[in-house]
Amino acid sequence: MSIAASSDAARATRRPVNANGVPIHTTSFIGTNWTNRTAESPPPPEPGSYYPMAFLVEQPPGSVVQSHFHAADQFQVVVAGGGHLGRHAVRPVTVHYTNAHTAYGPITAGEAGLHYFTLRNGYDPGARYVPQEAAALKAVPGRTPWQTTTAPVEPGPVIEGPARMEEMLEPRADGLGAWRHILPPHAALTGPDPAQGMGQFWVVTGGRLDGMPPLSLIFVNPQDAARTAMAGAEGAECLILQYPRRAADA
Template sequence: MPVLAPGEAAHASRRAIVSNGVHAHLTTFIGANRYVAGTAPPPGPEAVYPMAFLVEQPAGSVVDAHFHEANQFQLVVAGSGTLGTHAVRPIAVHYSNAYSAYGPITAGADGLHYLTLRNGYDRGARYLPAAREELRGVRRRFRAAVADAAPPGAPAAEPMTETLLAGTPDGLGAWRHRLPPGAALQGPDPAGGDGQFWVVTAGALQAADGATLPALSCAFVGPAEPPLAVTAGAAGLEVVVMQYPRGRDHVAGQE
């Protein structure tokens, strides 16, 4: 079954953190992380393990260039800033493979809020240049895209799909869907990749089991699940679907 994470439930986990000298806030949606312990030991890098949390980076702060042990999407949901040399604002999507360095992340005058989404467990950022030796011999991938801002106010009059990251032969891709009230949407086949995150950015998503995910909620669909089928709520729906590439070329034996 997909893992559903309503935003209002996750809000109770919001806490102040300090990372790389930056004072920020973190809200956990799915999985354990280095600030929120799980109920069981974390799995190895070969296992599908969804992690989702919201980072609220304060105005003017800078998170230095770094990398992670797991494949990762980041979705900017509020504020503005830069990621490396790329200007970012809602709705910006960034993808990087495990052991692929990126950054720095610089928050603008109104701060920068982004969801961090992984399909494998990660112990925390490895900052450069101190951790540079860990990057030797690992294949790296980096892609980024920024979607046009959705018009404010009324929901879409008809279903619309915008490609944020064009699909690749190994399944990597990201798309934004805007739906009028009551419209149906079926996602891509999860077997084509290594898991999907769905993030509601406006309106509400109605799942097949009757669950409702309002704005700033997310869901994870594993690669063995059937395609996710949803409908838009009474105010319509805007949802970003992000799919990880097949395989884990950072794990021995899975290149």
């Protein structure tokens, strides 16, 4: 069953946390992560276990989060502010994807700060920073380091004509892909077959989708039927981000 998380409901979870010495704010949308785990939380799954996780990071102006890696495949979506992710200038709307156990960064916020979603389909206990953890990273068996960052796309106006779709990441044979959909008022959107990959995050970047405002999320499991959602009276913009299958998932 898919999971819907409205930005209106998630707002109550916003809290200050420390990310390796950087004071950030996080807002939790789906799953338990290092920022919202409490003594009452269920025991965490094993790192890398299939487990949808989603939270919004607000990084303050001029701050730098050191290069690091995670135990799960990850999408990040820049939704406000600007800055740099490694060598790449980022601003709304930019998509970054990285395989598990791939070092990326640093993440540098510009003068307006930098806000981005962190979206995973596997459990991760928290960032491991390089160069301190470089030896541990190299020792991970069978890792396939790879990452990519898309060019930013400007939010578009409400459209009255046919719905439009743009590929942000060209679909691969293993299921990895990212698509941007721009919908006129009251248009329906049916996503790709979830069985092609290992889960999809839908990110509302404009208008309303299934009644949910911008910065709301939907997670679609690979066992689910293809998801259909409806744009509101003002139309909608939505990203669909699909994770790749691994050999163990076949």
